[in-house]
Amino acid sequence: MASVPVNELKQHIGKQVELRGWLYNRRGSGKLLFLQFRDGTGLVQVVVGKADVPEPVFETARRIGNESSIIITGLVKEDTRSSLGVEVQASDLHVIQEVHDYPIQITEDVPNIDKLLDQRHLWVRSRRPHAILRVRSEVIQAIRDFYYNKGYVLFDAPMFTPASCEGTSTLFEVPYFDSTAYLSQSGQLYGEAGAMAFGKVVVFGPTFRAEKSKTRRHLTEFWMVEPEVAFLELDGVMDLAEEQVRYVVGRALERCKEDLKVLQRDTTLLEQVARPFPRVSYDDVQVLLQKLKAEYAASSDPELQKLAKDILKGGLGDDLGAADETAIGLHFKQCVMIHRYPRHVKAFYMKKDPQNAERALCVDVIAPEGVGEIIGGSQREDSLEELLSQIEKHKIPMESINWFVDLRRYGSVPHGGFGMGVERCVQWITGCQHVRETIPFPRTIYRLNP
Amino acid sequence: MASVPVNELKQHIGKQVELRGWLYNRRGSGKLLFLQFRDGTGLVQVVVGKADVPEPVFETARRIGNESSIIITGLVKEDTRSSLGVEVQASDLHVIQEVHDYPIQITEDVPNIDKLLDQRHLWVRSRRPHAILRVRSEVIQAIRDFYYNKGYVLFDAPMFTPASCEGTSTLFEVPYFDSTAYLSQSGQLYGEAGAMAFGKVVVFGPTFRAEKSKTRRHLTEFWMVEPEVAFLELDGVMDLAEEQVRYVVGRALERCKEDLKVLQRDTTLLEQVARPFPRVSYDDVQVLLQKLKAEYAASSDPELQKLAKDILKGGLGDDLGAADETAIGLHFKQCVMIHRYPRHVKAFYMKKDPQNAERALCVDVIAPEGVGEIIGGSQREDSLEELLSQIEKHKIPMESINWFVDLRRYGSVPHGGFGMGVERCVQWITGCQHVRETIPFPRTIYRLNP
Secondary structure (H helix, E strand, C coil), rough: CCEEEHHHHHHCCEEEEEEEECCCCEEEECCCEEEEEECCCEEEEEEEECCCCCCHHHHHHCCCCCCCEEEEEEEEEEEECCEEEEEEEEEEEEEECCCCCCCCCCCHHHCCCCHHCCCCCHHCHHHHHHHHHHHHHHHHHHHHHHHHCCCCCCECCEEECCCCCCCCCCCCCECCCCCCCCCCCCHHHHHHHHHHHHHHHHHEEEEEEECCCCCCCCEEEEEEEEEEEECCHHHHHEEEEEEEEHHHHHHCCCCCHEEEEEEEEEEHHHHHCCCCEEEEEHHHHHCCCCCCCCHCCCCHHHHHHHHHHHCCCCCCCCCCHHHHHHHHHHHHCCCEEEEEEEECCCCCCEEEEEEEEEEEEEEEEEEECEEEEEEEEECCCCCCCHHHHHHHHCCCCCHHHHHHHHHHHHCCCCCEEEEEEEEHHHHHHCCCCCCCCCCCCEECCCEEEC | CECCCCHHHHHHHCCCEEEEEEEEEEEEEECCEEEEEEEECCEEEEEECCCCCCHHHHHHHCCCCCCEEEEEEEEEEEEECCCCCEEEEEEEEEEEEECCCHHHHHHHHHCCCCHHHHHHHHCCCCCHHHHHHHHHHHHHHHHHHHHHHHEECCCCCCCCCCCCCCCCCCCEEECCEEEEEEEEECCHHHHHHHHHCCCEEEEEEEEEECCCCCCCCCEEEEEEEEEEEEEECCHHHHHHHHHHHHHHHHHHHCCCCCCCCHHCCCCCHHHHHCCCCCEHHHHHHHHHHHHHHHHHHHHCHHHCCCCHHCCCCCCCCCCCHHHHHHHHHHCCCEEEEEEECCCHHHCCCCCCCCEEEEEEEEEEEECCCCEEEEEEEEECCCCEEEEHHHHHHHHCCCCHHHHHHHHHHCCCCCCCEEEHHHHHHHHHHHCCCCCHHHHHCEEEEECCCC
C-alpha cells in the first residue's frame, strides 16, 4: 500500500491508507484513543478503538509519547467537524521510534519564545511555527513569481563586499585570506549595475546587520528583495511597490488560508491592500502627525495617550520613528506610501527632488497594525556631478565606490528601485509579535544557536 | 508615445515606437548608419539614413560612442534576416548621456577573463555575460518552481552557524559580537530539521568555502539548492535528482534558446537528459575506469592518452578525481549517477549500506562534457547509535552537533536529500569554461572586487 500524505486524504475517503509520520498529541481513555497524527503536510485525527485493533497495538498507541515516529494503517472516513474533512479509523500501528521525553509541550506554543528558540530544530514541528514558516515559503515564491512573470532577470548580488557605503557601525567584518571582506547590507548598488545591463532586475538574498539592539524588529541576518529598473522614476517606483505588496499579500490570503486560521489572524486589514495605497508627502505627514498627536493626547484611551507622547519625538525634519509609523498605520488602516523625505535622513544615492533641494525622491511604505516600514525605495541620483558631491559629503572612500560611479559615467539613465525585508513582510501577514518567528533559524546579538 | 522594449518590437511592425536604452555598437558610413541598440531585453538594429533624419541627428548618431544612453524614435520594419524578425528605421535620436571612452571593447568578450572581471559592473552589459546570466536566472526560477509545484516548503538555513561539522580548513570565521560565527558551507543539517517538521523541504541560498586553490571550478561564495525529504531512501533520492536535473535543463533548453545561440552552445548532449540516467555503483565504476584507462592509453588521440594517465590516480577505494569524472562523462555521454561510495571518503551523516558496512548509501550525479559532479546526495544515517559513533569517529565536538542528534532522538525516520551547486549547473548548461562567469559578481581567493 502506497502511503498517502495527510493533505491528500480527502481524495481517499472510504479507502484503506497508510500514513507515515509522527504522533503530535493524544487524548482518550480506556477504550478509545484519539491520536493527532502529523506528517508535515497537515494534522489528522486517528481514532484507535480497543475493539478495532489487536491488543498490543492498542497498548502501543496508549503508551508512545509525542513525536514518536509511526506508520498507521486505517480507513479514511468523512468528518465534517474537521477542517480537513476527514478522520482515520486505525486498523494497525507500527512504531519506527518510540519517544517518551520530547522536550516541547504542545501547550507552550507562544509564551516563552527564548526558551523555545533554544529548541528551534524541534519547535518548527509545532502548529504555530509550522504555519508561520509555511506563509514565509509562500511569500517568497510569490515574490519570485511576481518578478519572473514581469520579465525581471534575477541578479544575485555578492555577500562578500570590499567595503561599506553606509556607515560601518553595523557591518560584519570577515577575515578574507590576506584581506578583509564585509558582509552585504544591501544588494542595491550591484542591482543598479544589473539594471543598466538588463533593464529590469531583481536582487534577492540574505543581508546582514550587526544590530546591537535586541528588539522584536531586528535580526542580524535577514532576506531582502530589491528590484531595480532602468528608466523608472519615483512614481513608477511607487506603482511597482504597491503592485508587488498587493500581489504578495493576495497570494498569502488566497493560498495560506488554513495557516492564517491556525495563527488566528484577523485578516480584515490585510484585505485592504486591494485598495489604492495613499501617497502622502513627508511634509504633509508632519502636519498629519501633529494633528494625531493632539487628538491622541486628548483621547480617553491610555494606549493612545502613551502613543501621543512618542509621536514626532525626533522633531520636525527628522526621520520618522516607530510611534510615528504606528500612528500613521492607525490613521489610514492600510499601507501608506510616504514620499520625499529630507535628504539628510536618507542614503547618499537617492536623487535630489528637482522641486526642492532639501528633499529626496524617495518613498517608504508603512504597513498598518504597528508593523511600520516594510519597504524603502527611491529614484537614484543619475547625475555624475550630484553623486560625486554626495559621496564627498558622506565621506565615502572613492576607491571603494568608484565602480558604482562608473554607472553614471557610461550611459547614465534615470532609474529607481526599492528593498523589502521578507521577515518584516511575513511578520505583518502572520501578525507575529516577533520578527524572530518568521525565519527558520533566527540570528540576533544573543542567538547563534542552534 | 510609450516606449517599447526590444523583445516586444515584433508586435509593433509598421508602427512608430520609442526605444530607450544604450548604443551597443555601430557600423556604417557616410549616408547610412547601423546602430546596434540594446535595452537589456534584446539587441535590435536601428538604421539611421542621412536623408531620413535632420542633419544634427545624423551627426549625433555618427559621433556618440558605445554605451551612450539614448532615446530613439522610429518605424518598426519586418526583417527576416534578424533573429528578432525586425529592424527599426530611425526618425529621431535623443542623447541622454554621451559616452566616448567606454572601457570594454565589443570584441574582447572572451579572451582576458581576469581583466574583464575587473570591469564586471560594465561587462555584464556585453552579449556573452548577458546570455549566461539570463540562463542563470531561468535555472534558478526553474529550480524554485520545480520544488514549489511538488509541495516542498522553502526552509532557509542560516548563514551564520555556531560551528562546522565538516572540517574547518575551508571555513570563513566571522567575529560575531563577543563570539565567533562560521559562514555556512551547507544548509543540509538544518534541512533535516525541516524535513522532520514539514516532510519535504528545500533549502536554497548562498554557501561559503574559503577555497585557497584558484581553479576554474571554485568560488568562495556560491548558491546551493538542497532538498531534504522524510521517508526518502536512496532510490528515491536518485529519482528526485534525475527528475530535477531533467526539469531544469529542459526549462533552459526551452526558454533560453536565443541565449544558448549567442553562446554558440552545441546542445546535443544536453538534450540527452531526457533519457534515463545510468545508475552505476562505485564498485562497478572502478572496473569501468580500469577498462577506460587501458583503452584511452592505447588510443591514438593524445588528449585521451593524457586523460588515461590521470584516471584512477587516487587509487582503488579512493574518491573519484576530475579525470575519472571526465572519463565517465566521455563514456556515457549523459548524466550518470554513481552510488555507494566508500564511507571513509564521504560525510559522517551518510547512512551505512546495510549490505556492505564499507559503503555509504550515497549518490553523486556526474555531468558529461568535463563538468563533473553537479550533485551529491545520500540517504542519511537515521540510527542514533550509528550517528553517535560516526560523530565520535570524525571528532566532531558534541556541543556543536547535539541539536542535530536530537533529530535521531525524537522520532527518527529514514530520510534523504542532496545538494546541487547552481553555478556548476549553469556552467554545464551554458558550456562555460570558468564557473566565475556564471554568477554576477564572482568571489575567489584573489577577487573581492568590484
